[in-house]
Amino acid sequence: MGKAQKKTGKGRLDKYYKLAKEQGYRARSAFKLIQLNKKYSFLESARCCIDLCAAPGGWLQVASKYMPLNSVIVGVDLVPIKPIPHVVTFASDITTPQCRNLIRGELKDWKADVVLHDGAPNVGTAWVQDAYSQSELVLMSMKLAAEFLIKGGTFVTKVFRSADYNNLIWVFNQLFGKVEATKPPSSRNVSAEIFVVCRDFLAPKHIDPKFFEPKHVFKDLSASLPEEGDKGMSSKNYQANVFQPEKKRRNRDGYDEGNYTLFKSAGAAEFIRCNDAIAFLGSVNKISFDAEEEKEWLKMDVTTPDVVANCEDLKVLGKGDFKALIKWRTSLREELGLEVKTKPAEELTETVEITEEVDEEAEIQGELERLNAEAAARTKRERRRANEIKQRTIQRMQLQMTAPLDIGMEQTDAALSLGQEDVFDLDNAGKAMKRMGGAARLAEADDAESDEEEDAGAEADDDVALDSDEEEERKVANLEAQLDGLYDAYRDHLRERDAKYKVNEARKNAKHREEWGGINERGSDEDSDDESDEEGGYDKFEEAKAQAGADSSSEDDTSDEEDVEATRVAAKKRPIVGDAPGEARSRKKARLAEPASAPGPLSRAAQVWFSQDCFAGAGIDVSDGEGEEDGEGESDGDGDGDGDGDVVSDGDVQMKSSEDEGDFEIVPQEPDDADDEMWDVEDENEDEIKQAHISKHGLITSEAVTIAQQLVNREKTRTHLINDGFNRYSLNAKDGLPSWFLDDEEKHYKANIPVTKEAVDALRAKMRALDARPIKKVAEAKARKKFRAAQRLEKAMKKAEGVNETSDMTEREKAKQIEKLMQKGAAKKQKKEVKVVVAKGSHKGVKGRPKGVKGRYVMVDSRMKKEVISFTSYYSF
Numbered sequence: 004m005g006k007a008q009k010k011t012g013k014g015r016l017d018k019y020y021k022l023a024k025e026q027g028y029r030a031r032s033a034f035k036l037i038q039l040n041k042k043y044s045f046l047e048s049a050r051c052c053i054d055l056c057a058a059p060g061g062w063l064q065v066a067s068k069y070m071p072l073n074s075v076i077v078g079v080d081l082v083p084i085k086p087i088p089h090v091v092t093f094a095s096d097i098t099t100p101q102c103r104n105l106i107r108g109e110l111k112d113w114k115a116d117v118v119l120h121d122g123a124p125n126v127g128t129a130w131v132q133d134a135y136s137q138s139e140l141v142l143m144s145m146k147l148a149a150e151f152l153i154k155g156g157t158f159v160t161k162v163f164r165s166a167d168y169n170n171l172i173w174v175f176n177q178l179f180g181k182v183e184a185t186k187p188p189s190s191r192n193v194s195a196e197i198f199v200v201c202r203d204f205l206a207p208k209h210i211d212p213k214f215f216e217p218k219h220v221f222k223d224l225s226a227s228l229p230e231e232g233d234k235g236m237s238s239k240n241y242q243a244n245v246f247q248p249e250k251k252r253r254n255r256d257g258y259d260e261g262n263y264t265l266f267k268s269a270g271a272a273e274f275i276r277c278n279d280a281i282a283f284l285g286s287v288n289k290i291s292f293d294a295e296e297e298k299e300w301l302k303m304d305v306t307t308p309d310v311v312a313n314c315e316d317l318k319v320l321g322k323g324d325f326k327a328l329i330k331w332r333t334s335l336r337e338e339l340g341l342e343v344k345t346k347p348a349e350e351l352t353e354t355v356e357i358t359e360e361v362d363e364e365a366e367i368q369g370e371l372e373r374l375n376a377e378a379a380a381r382t383k384r385e386r387r388r389a390n391e392i393k394q395r396t397i398q399r400m401q402l403q404m405t406a407p408l409d410i411g412m413e414q415t416d417a418a419l420s421l422g423q424e425d426v427f428d429l430d431n432a433g434k435a436m437k438r439m440g441g442a443a444r445l446a447e448a449d450d451a452e453s454d455e456e457e458d459a460g461a462e463a464d465d466d467v468a469l470d471s472d473e474e475e476e477r478k479v480a481n482l483e484a485q486l487d488g489l490y491d492a493y494r495d496h497l498r499e500r501d502a503k504y505k506v507n508e509a510r511k512n513a514k515h516r517e518e519w520g521g522i523n524e525r526g527s528d529e530d531s532d533d534e535s536d537e538e539g540g541y542d543k544f545e546e547a548k549a550q551a552g553a554d555s556s557s558e559d560d561t562s563d564e565e566d567v568e569a570t571r572v573a574a575k576k577r578p579i580v581g582d583a584p585g586e587a588r589s590r591k592k593a594r595l596a597e598p599a600s601a602p603g604p605l606s607r608a609a610q611v612w613f614s615q616d617c618f619a620g621a622g623i624d625v626s627d628g629e630g631e632e633d634g635e636g637e638s639d640g641d642g643d644g645d646g647d648g649d650v651v652s653d654g655d656v657q658m659k660s661s662e663d664e665g666d667f668e669i670v671p672q673e674p675d676d677a678d679d680e681m682w683d684v685e686d687e688n689e690d691e692i693k694q695a696h697i698s699k700h701g702l703i704t705s706e707a708v709t710i711a712q713q714l715v716n717r718e719k720t721r722t723h724l725i726n727d728g729f730n731r732y733s734l735n736a737k738d739g740l741p742s743w744f745l746d747d748e749e750k751h752y753k754a755n756i757p758v759t760k761e762a763v764d765a766l767r768a769k770m771r772a773l774d775a776r777p778i779k780k781v782a783e784a785k786a787r788k789k790f791r792a793a794q795r796l797e798k799a800m801k802k803a804e805g806v807n808e809t810s811d812m813t814e815r816e817k818a819k820q821i822e823k824l825m826q827k828g829a830a831k832k833q834k835k836e837v838k839v840v841v842a843k844g845s846h847k848g849v850k851g852r853p854k855g856v857k858g859r860y861v862m863v864d865s866r867m868k869k870e871v872i873s874f875t876s877y878y879s880f
């Protein structure tokens with residue numbers, strides 16, 4: 004083939020080229036047929052196939068692979084095709100009657116189920132000529148297909164998108180039930196080729212011979228310039244290119260005659276002097292400044308750097324850029340005297356002042372009409388508002404934010420109109436809602452708001468209604484509920500739509516498991532409640548205070564006895580020497596098992612806290628409510644380690660409590676080892692899961708690796724880590740915050756755990772080691788090689804043993820023989836060399852062994868030879 008075929012450089016060595024080499028296909032084009040067959044499945048059911056223009060045989064290989072065994076496959080090409088098992092091939096020109104006779108002779112009275120044609124004429128002459136020859140070749144192949152195809156059969160052909168394309172499609176449509184043009188992914192985008200799959204051959208009894216005559220089917224070759232009509236159409240397309248550059252448009256006219264390249268460049272002079280600037284801009288990719296005159300223009304002030312940059316690539320420009328180019332063109336044309344400067348319209352037009360006599364009556368009439376129109380607009384606005392409110396309510400009901408009962412409240416409930424006051428920052432809410440897809444609804448609300456501004460009078464009533472705190476609270480609550488609902492809906496929607504989102508969520512969870520988030524992590528969610536319960540911290544204090552406030556009226560009569568009781572409880576609470584760690588843990592677990600949110604008695608720590616004198620008047624009930632507190636110093640005897648008196652036996656505390664009843668001091672606990680256990684409140688299972696995850700996947704974040712390294716190097720201790728957990732992010736109360744807010748906070752509001760260079764390097768090295776692992780096939784091949792070598796060695800060893808055992812050899816002979824055997828066993832088997840012989844020159848058409856060739860040989864065409872050689876070098880590892 005011509006020059007284009009010699010492109011053996013990077014252009015050809017693409018993915019499919021390598022795949023073809025790997026899978027043993029002779030040409031990358033094999034994948035085009037594979038992909039076409041994947042889409043239309045015509046090979047699997049075919050029993051007879053003719054491949055026209057089949058060299059070097061890629062399509063034939065695919066056909067023999069996908070068609071049933073023992074199918075008849077015939078391949079024809081101008082050049083001989085290297086033999087393929089179960090495929091008959093011969094060299095012939097498909098446009099000649101001789102070729103037809105050869106096929107007939109091969110098929111006898113069989114009919115083909117599939118006729119393939121991937122022919123390309125020897126290109127290299129003018130493009131127009133090439134495209135025309137291609138179309139002619141297609142017509143010839145269709146002629147053969149019409150003769151050999153069975154009724155219902157399939158014809159697959161390659162065509163170039165040229166002016167003849169539509170005519171060809173028309174002819175196909177006359178002969179086939181279904182005609183579809185498609186470009187398989189393996190066909191290069193830069194190539195003008197497209198594949199037409201014609202199915203369901205109609206097998207008409209009589210076919211008009213004109214269908215196969217190029218001069219009838221195609222338009223005259225000389226008439227390569229577009230006709231008037233076409234021109235109009237193209238220029239329309241060009242205009243669209245300029246006025247709506249963002250819109251991708253297909254060129255349904257095919258390639259321009261004589262130009263089958265996708266990239267077009269033209270000189271600036273051409274642009275300045277052309278008549279239709281828009282059509283020009285729409286048809287070229289680049290405006291160049293190569294001529295002397297054009298270079299001069301570059302120096303002019305009007306030619307700004309923007310203009311020059313725009314000229315570089317017209318296909319990426321927007322409307323504004325095109326406008327700038329047209330302006331530039333106009334200025335240059337004016338400079339060059341190609342266009343006369345036109346004065347602005349205002350300058351040219353004389354201003355004529357017309358003073359009309361104003362008719363007073365008409366003025367009144369006008370005013371009346373204006374008022375009427377305003378009134379009508381107001382009514383319309385009100386009706387619209389009412390409708391919007393109704394819609395919003397229905398929507399909230401659908402999101403289960405409100406009960407139908409609430410609907411009656413809508414006239415007075417300002418929350419339903421999304422609020423007008425400053426109780427909530429609506430600007431921000433608006434933004435959030437817009438982000439959540441509630442933009443439209445919020446915009447409506449905004450409209451309503453602006454309407455309301457206009458109608459200040461009408462609003463006054465609403466304001467009065469809103470004044471009460473209750474209203475405001477409800478309004479905020481409703482708004483929050485609405486935002487939450489919308490956010491949930493938005494997340495659901497994302498979840499449904501986006502698999503990536505799920506992966507991210509999963510990853511987030513996995514990350515959570517591994518990353519050290521300090522105490523915060525443990526304390527988050529429900530655990531935090533548990534811990535606060537354990538410690539009786541500030542939150543509990545606040546909570547109790549609130550409770551105390553609520554119950555103050557009924558609890559004034561708190562007795563001293565209760566104080567004493569509380570003291571006793573406090574004594575029990577203190578860490579006791581001799582308490583088995585297991586017991587302590589199970590005690591904590593038991594406490595944790597209590598639902599954090601369950602209303603009920605205060606925790607022990609809280610009880611201690613509130614049993615101080617300062618709370619004496621608050622009347623807080625500090626009893627644990629279980630009614631199990633036995634007498635002082637008594638064990639409850641159940642041994643359950645729940646602290647209900649198990650361990651208070653004879654310590655100081657007990658003595659103290661009996662001595663100083665009601666007037667004692669709480670001794671703060673000294674931090675000791677038992678403190679560690681205090682933190683060991685996490686669910687053990689979760690720990691196990693974490694451990695399992697880490698031992699399976701290793702540490703995957705640089706933060707985790709950093710911490711691990713610091714622990715190993717004793718730069719940090721567990722206590723350090725626990726202390727690090729107390730940061731400004733850790734004790735951030737999250738109660739009652741909307742989930743959309745928390746989600747956002749989770750992303751950004753967290754402690755920045757320092758990362759060391761070593762940790763990053765360690766992770767990188769791990770990744771590199773993973774990357775460096777050989778791909779499966781290579782690893783398998785290497786393993787096979789090793790296995791064979793081991794087998795050879797084993798065999799040699801056995802033989803050597805045999806030699807050693809024989810008695811009819813001297814020791815020296817034995818040693819020599821064994822050495823020989825071992826050498827042989829260690830050596831790799833030499834592959835027999837296969838000589839590549841090109842089937843041209845003296846070897847053309849030779850049957851049997853070519854002259855002067857000894858040993859194993861293989862007949863190939865010149866292209867195949869190159870491929871065989873590059874293939875061997877590609878795989879010589």
Ligand SMILES: C[S@@+](CC[C@H](N)C(=O)[O-])C[C@H]1O[C@@H](n2cnc3c(N)ncnc32)[C@H](O)[C@@H]1O
Pocket residue numbers: 029030032033055056057058059060061062063079080081082095096097098121122123124125140
């Ligand atoms: C793109 S290649 C075909 C590749 C083939 N489908 C494969 O997979 O190996 C085009 C072939 O058309 C052949 N050809 C061009 N004109 C021909 C004609 N008039 N008769 C027969 N073959 C022709 C060329 O020799 C060339 O080998």
